[in-house]
Amino acid sequence: MANDETAANQVVPTSVAGQPLDTCNTPIFTPVPEQVDSLAWRFPTPDEIRAELSAEFTKEQKEKVWTEAAEAVKTYHEDLVRRWKEEMDTLLVYLLQPGPADSTVALLQEISSQLSSFTVSPPFVNSTRNGSSPGYTQSPFHAPTSAVWLNTLWFSSLVFSLASASIALFVKQWLHEATVQGTSRESARLRQYRLNGLLKWRVGMIVTALPILLQFASVLFLAGLVILLCTLHTTVAAVTSSLVGLLFTSFLTVTVLKSDCPYRSAASYAIYVLLRFTRNKVLRMIRGGCKPIYEWSMQFEAWIGIARAQFDRLGDFAYEAYDSMPTWRGRHQNAIYEHHGVLDRAIVVTAYSTSAYTKFLASMPVIFSDLPPEQVPRCFGDILRFMKAEWGYWHLSDRLLFEDAITLPLCATYGIRHMLARSDEGTDRWFNDAHIILRHYFIGEQSTAQLAELACKNFCHYAVEGRSHRRAFGLAYSTLKCMYDEHGACHTYQTLAHAKAMYEVEMAAWDPSQGFTSLRDTTQAIYVLLHCVRAIVSGQARLTSSQTHVMLAWGQRELARLHAWLRGLEWTGLHKGSLAIGGDTAAVLSFPHIASHHLVKNIIDPLIALCSMPGGLALVHGELVTTIERTWSSARLAYPDSIHQDAAFVWCSDLDCIDSRLADLRALVDQCPV
Known part of the structure; x- marks a missing residue:
């Protein structure tokens, strides 16, 4: 630091560093030696950022976040499984309770009594009643269409009812195995793995579909009551056999699916x-x-040859x-x-998405360094999908602006910090993740x-690295x-x-051929320059004396550069x-409004703000x-030529006030005698 202070004291003119800053006779455009430079500084490398992020939070802090997230997921998982189990219990009780069963039995008895006068002679049902005299040849029996529909509906209803009960029993077994x-950490990963399986394989949809299936069975059964004729037909067997075959085929299929399938x-x-x-x-x-x-x-290797x-x-x-x-x-x-990286990401996101508790959102940066680099932006993708589903994207900013304008932006700045630590910086994938x-x-x-502080450092760094x-x-x-x-x-x-590094890159990129x-x-880069100078002069910066001297010398040099840039500015084509x-x-007519606004x-x-503070006036020359x-x-x-500022395509204008603002600036500067 001694060397830094010596270098700084050598390069700072006494008119800036050797006198009080509120003197008015400092010549702002005093030549500054070419070797003037700030204290040794550069953007950190990705390796340095990774080391910084890894050491920022202690092991105890990380373990606390993982434990709390695991507890939240455990609570959600258990509640989900318990709720589905209760729905299955309710369904089974409905299927087995005496009331509906008694009515079903009564209906079946009525059918049986109607069938008691028939004997089965496949494929038809024939009457046992003597209907003709001896020697009379009876024509083949054909089941009425109404009898076919009656049996189809009732047997289909029976299959659906039994399917509801059977699947409910299966679901209870699956949920038991998912516990x-x-x-x-290992239990949390296993729980998250099984929870992902429950959600991926739509177990909740099956739970929801079972009551619908049972209700559909009831509809079929009641529709069949309209049909009074009770006969048997091959079509009935074909339909019911197809339903039964489909049911058992589905049971067999789910047993040989991928390992994340929870249908166990x-x-x-x-x-x-x-x-x-x-x-x-x-x-x-x-x-x-x-x-x-x-x-x-x-x-016999010698004989094998080409084989x-x-x-x-x-x-x-x-x-x-x-x-x-x-x-x-x-x-x-x-x-x-x-x-494991995907599961760890899912644990922390699930903890937030299942509770909407910003505590888990605020704690995400603590464990970002424990995740593989590519999983950090995916956390934000998961958060965005959750918020879209929960509130709708267009209402997201308004909601958070009123409720909490700190947590999510802070989480995003940490996310950008982790992006700057990645080795694939600058690739299309990197830019997509950063977006x-x-x-x-x-x-x-x-x-x-x-x-x-984090937002300033990270976005200035990002603005330089990804112009x-x-x-x-x-x-x-x-x-x-x-x-x-x-x-x-x-x-x-x-x-x-x-901020200084970002300003210098933007000023160096000035290209009038690019227009507006x-x-x-x-x-905007000039605004950053004046912002930095104002922060130093006003004391709104925690700097050592050597840092203050060097930054002021840099500000003096860059104000001279601003003067030269304005002097050589050609407006045509901008x-x-x-x-x-x-x-x-339209652009030509509206440009005075737009240019005045930016100026x-x-x-x-x-x-004006710089000249209005003690010491600031000394840095701005007439x-x-x-x-x-x-x-x-x-x-x-x-x-x-200009147009009225209320024209529809003029989106910003200070045309009505630029002359008065220039007069205010002139009046402040003229207070300081040359």
């Missing part, structure tokens, strides 16, 4: 065990036969280990190990010192304007250094791209104000 005890019952488990035993036995026998073939090929590669593959298969079909629990453990996170950042009516993504620069600019100028956050040397876009970005609508005429907001008003006045006159000459 996980404990809140350890005693029957499915037994089938899997049998399948695993058979598969492993057959595989062992095949390998046993392959081993002697491979050993034989090794003895050597095939025999080597046969040997690899014969002696391969660890590929036996795993147990049921082993399947889960293998899948959990393979997707997902940025959708969760907004500036409300309140902020904290932590949020302001093609202009939204980052806009967010950095808005953060400085709102959180620091309006909310009064206090700068550190780190935040000022980040470049003009807008450059004037209107291009100033309007979203097409047509050059007032980003240059004139910040200079020549700079004269140059601004001439620049505005040049703009009016380049765009002489």
Whole structure:
């Protein structure tokens, strides 16, 4: 630090550092030596950011967050399973209670009494009553259509009723198997894995469908009562057989699905065990036969020739280990190990999405460093999907602005910090992930010192590293304007250094051929410069004396650069791209309004604020104000025609106040004698 202070004292003119800042006779454009430089500073590398993020929170803090998230998921999981079990119990009680059963039995007895006078002679039902004299040839019996429909409806109703009861029993078995005890990290992952399976395989939909299925069975049964004729027909058997076959086919299918399928019952488990035993036995026998073939090929290697590669593959298969079909629990453990990052992400997001408790949202940054890098932006994608489903995206910002304008933006700034720590920075995937996170950042009516500092550093860094993504620069600019100028956050040397680096990159990128876009970005960069100088002069920055001296020297040099930029500014063509609508005429007519707005907001008003504070007036020379006045006159000459500011396509205007604001700035500067 001693060396830094020595260097700083060598480069700072005594007119700035050696006199009180509220003197008025400091020549702002005193030449500054070329070797003037700030204290040694640079943006941290991704490795340094990762190390910083990893060490930011203690192991105890991380364990606390994981435990609380696991408890929240455990509560949600148990409540979900309990609710579904209760629905199954209610359904089974309904199916087995005496009331409906008695009426069903009565109806069946009525059917039986009607059928008692018939004998079955497949495929028809024939009457036992003597209907003709001996020798009379009876014509073949044909079941009436009404009898076919009656039996179809009643037997279908019976199948649906039995299916409701059978599936309800299966669901109870699945839910029993989905229960996980404990809140350890491993238990939490297993619980989350099974919960993901319950949700992915739509167990809730099955639970909801069962009462509907039972009601449909009731409708069928009641419809059949309309049919009075009771006969049998082959169509009846075909329809009911199809329904039964479909039901049992579905039961068989779910037993051989993927391991994350929660449809586990005693029957499915037994089938899997049998399948695993058979598969492993057959595989062992095949390998046993392959081993002697491979050993034989090794003895006659000279004769094998071109088939050597095939025999080597046969040997690899014969002696391969660890590929036996795993147990049921082993399947889960293998899948959990393979997707532990996804499951960890799901744990923390589920804790928030199932409770909407911002405590879990606020604690997410603590455990971001425990997640694989690609899972951090996916957390925000999950949060966005939850909020869309819960409240609707367009109401999200309004809701959070009123309720909590700190938690989600702070979480997003940490997310961007983790993006800056990734090794794939600058790729399309990186920008897409960053875009997902940025959708969760907004500036409300309140902020904290932590949020302001993180937002300033991260967005300034992002604006430099990813200039093609202009939204980052806009967010950095808005953060400085709102959180620091309006909310009064206090700068550190780190935040000022980040803002300074962003300003220098933006000024170096000035390109008049880009039209209005470049003009807008450059004037906003000038605002950042004046913001930094004002923060130093006003004392709204926690700096050492050497840091103050160096930053003031830099500000003096850059104000001279601003003077030179304004002096050489050519306005012709800068209107291009100033309007979203097409047509050059509209842009030309409206440009004085737009240009005046940016000059007032980003240059004139910040200079007035700087000159209005003790010490600030010493840094603004009358020549700079004269140059601004001439620049505005040049703009009016380049765009002489203007339109009324209430025109529909003019989205911003300070045309009615720029002259008065320039007069105010001139009056402040003229107070200081040359």
